[in-house]
Amino acid sequence: MAPPLVGFVVVLILSAAIYRLYKKKTTKSDRDVQIPDPNGPKNDKVSERGDDEINPTRSPRVYSYEELSRATAGFSEDLILGKGGFGRVYTGSLEDGEIVAVKRIYQNSEEGLRQYESEIAIIDSLSHPNLVPLLGWCHDKNGELLLVYKHMSNGSLDKYLFAGEARIRALSWNERFSIVCDLASALLHLHEESRPRVLHRDIKSSNIMLDCNFVARVGDYSLARLMEHDNTSRYTKPGGTIGYIAPECFQTLRASFESDVFSFGAVALEIACGRPAFDRDLTFCNMSLVNWVWSLHKMGQILDAADKLLDKERDGVQIERLMLVGLWCSIHDYRQRPRMQLVLEALKFEAELPILPCRIPGEPH
CATH class of the missing domain: 3.30.200.20 (Phosphorylase Kinase; domain 1)
Known part of the structure; x- marks a missing residue:
């Protein structure tokens, strides 16, 4: 084959390859998407979602x-x-x-x-x-x-947790406990089961939607990142919302699965306490719900933080368990936070909790 003809064939092959790659990236909406496996993971409430x-x-x-x-x-x-x-x-x-x-x-x-x-x-x-x-x-x-x-017919979780005109109604303890387990299951799937794994970066109560049976579903993936090669994501400013952002994010300008776990811990405490993660009534704790619950834990009075609306029906053992799990997830040193599999097991009393210190681990003296 003559040299000019060889060059022409090479260019033609490369052009075809580039075109196929371009079409693959730009016609996502026209291709078949992955269909959920009907034999895959199920929630025992799925059949009742109406x-x-x-x-x-x-x-x-x-x-x-x-x-x-x-x-x-x-x-x-x-x-x-x-x-x-x-x-x-x-x-x-x-x-x-x-x-x-x-x-x-x-x-x-x-x-x-x-x-x-x-x-x-x-x-x-x-x-x-x-x-x-x-x-x-x-x-x-x-x-x-x-x-x-x-559309999730019961709206977002925050509308049921915090006192004020916007609150639709208070949640029962059984509803709250089911919701926090749903959230843990969602994060377990994102962090450990999906391929590639997903870092959400904005876990908060207003991004947790409730369907007609109050099954919780995580939404809003505008800040999320696919994690193919590493478990951290570099960004130029802390993503997320004050009260839910892990302390290391402000120092390292990085998000991680551990910072998602911190956000989960803040939501868990919101569910148990009926207070927002950033609460202006807690000025003595820098308006941080996490810091307030840690301070009560230090005094051996952690149940004082529980939502008073639950007084007539609450299971003190379960509520204390939820708040201790929330504190475990919100430890300042990200290396000491649990993975979501262990969180879910701890919530269901299938795993032992560590003995938490009386002050926030990793907090400056």
């Missing part, structure tokens, strides 16, 4: 902008479910009557585009009964970025 039940053979699809605009009455302010750093979430009603949650990413935001792509890549690869399911997305030619999730 109007929040998910069809296990349903694949995410592409929606049109016009369809989602009609569903949300032109993205009406009256239908806003919540607001975040990268967009707003609206209640929507599709033409077939299905109720959905539509996340609209802020336009003209390069960071928003990255979060949109990241959220699709992450949640599209996951299937677990304690994760909010992604139904589809829309990338409009005018720059609109929209994600469509299954």
